[in-house]
Amino acid sequence: MFAATLQEEIPLLGGDVTDGVVRVGDTVRRPTRSSTRSVHALLRHLEAVGFDGAPRVVGLDDLGREILTYVDGDSAARPLPAYAVTGESLAALATLLRRFHDASASFVPPPHAVWEAGSNDDAAPELIGHCDITLDNVIFRDGTPSALIDFDMARPTTRLFDVVTTLRHWGPIADPVDLEPLQRSLEIGPRLRLFCDAYGLAPRDRRRLLDLARLRFDRSYHAMRAKAVTVGGGWARMWAGGAGERIRRACAWLENNQDELHAHLI
Ligand SMILES: Nc1ncnc2c1ncn2[C@@H]1O[C@H](COP(=O)(O)OP(=O)(O)O)[C@@H](O)[C@H]1O
Ligand SMILES: [Mg+2]
Missing domain, CATH: 3.30.200 (Phosphorylase Kinase; domain 1)
Known part of the structure; x- marks a missing residue:
């Protein structure tokens, strides 16, 4: 005991x-x-x-x-440490996500499994994804992403949807006004490419990535707003703290930059 x-x-x-x-x-x-x-x-x-x-x-x-x-190491608390924004850590995060997906793909959920509701892809689910790979939910060891934590949002989804969620936070796909100082000099197009290469993302998924990112923004906005009302607590605090506006700004930024970003992916 x-x-x-x-x-x-x-x-x-x-x-x-x-x-x-x-x-x-x-x-x-x-x-x-x-x-x-x-x-x-x-x-x-x-x-x-x-x-x-x-x-x-x-x-x-x-x-x-x-x-x-308890997973030993550090989560990338603000202000972000320099090691959290390097290309090396982004590539290591992509290989960690790939290893997680390959391990998860053979999982057969128990009968009557219950998963947290959230935004999703329209394509048929391929596996149980993490669906919440934020800056806080990655544990670094010796400056390298080595574990994922906080599987509360895990649910049936596609590999691409989990990649999109991860890149929203780690590309990041965001309006520059919402970035941490260390993230402002990052070149997002090449980072999306680096992540997809390290993950080994299929060409058809690369072509769909940014369209799905825009769809996800729209769906996440509504899913988060609903949780802020129905669940309250931390969801309501995040919403009151401007989460919805950040999603809207990120989506507008993506729309303005989509062609240039897409060119890096194909
Ligand atoms: N298994 C774990 N190992 C190490 N640190 C953890 C673990 N679970 C949570 N933490 C720490 O606690 C923080 C909050 O926990 P988390 O499960 O992510 O909650 P939330 O749902 O609020 O995001 C994490 O960002 C991390 O710093
Ligand atoms: Mg968390």
Whole structure:
């Protein structure tokens, strides 16, 4: 048994939406949700097939929280460290995502699996994607992305949709007014190309990437607005903090730059 009450609980404040994430020794405790059982089945599958870039499931504690292993390393907190914006780390993130996808592709979800709702591709799902690879949800070790955390948004999707979500945050595909100082000098077109090359993205997916990014912006805007109202909490805080306007600006920036960016992808 884990003696949760005897060990110090250290709040982990880096995330966006989940209240009550704490570190206890070598573990993380997080509130459960309706998708937790399905996410645990996914994480157990990743462990079984030898994917080392995700937390392991330990179980549930006596307060009903999920227990995951604490992944050693650093998440790229603001202000961003220089190593988080290099081409090397972008390429390493692409190979990490590819390894995750290849491991996830053989996962057969349990009957009646429940996944978090969110925006998605219209194409038929190919696997369970992470669907939330933000700056906070990547753990770096020695300056290199080495693990994904926070699988709350995992759901059936396409490889391309997960690539698009990752590039929204890590390209990043954003209006320059919303960028961190270190990101402002980045050349986005070549970075999209670098990521797709390192991932080994199929040519037909590269051709569809930016159209799907625009579709995703529109769908994410509505999905986030709905969650801000129906779920509240961190979603409402993000919305009140301008998340919707940032999506709108990013989409307009993409529309203005799509042809130039697309030329790097084909
Ligand atoms: N398994 C883990 N290993 C290491 N750090 C973690 C782990 N889970 C969460 N964290 C830390 O706590 C922060 C918030 O947790 P996260 O699960 O991402 O919550 P949120 O849903 O709010 O984004 C993360 O950004 C990270 O810094
Ligand atoms: Mg998070």
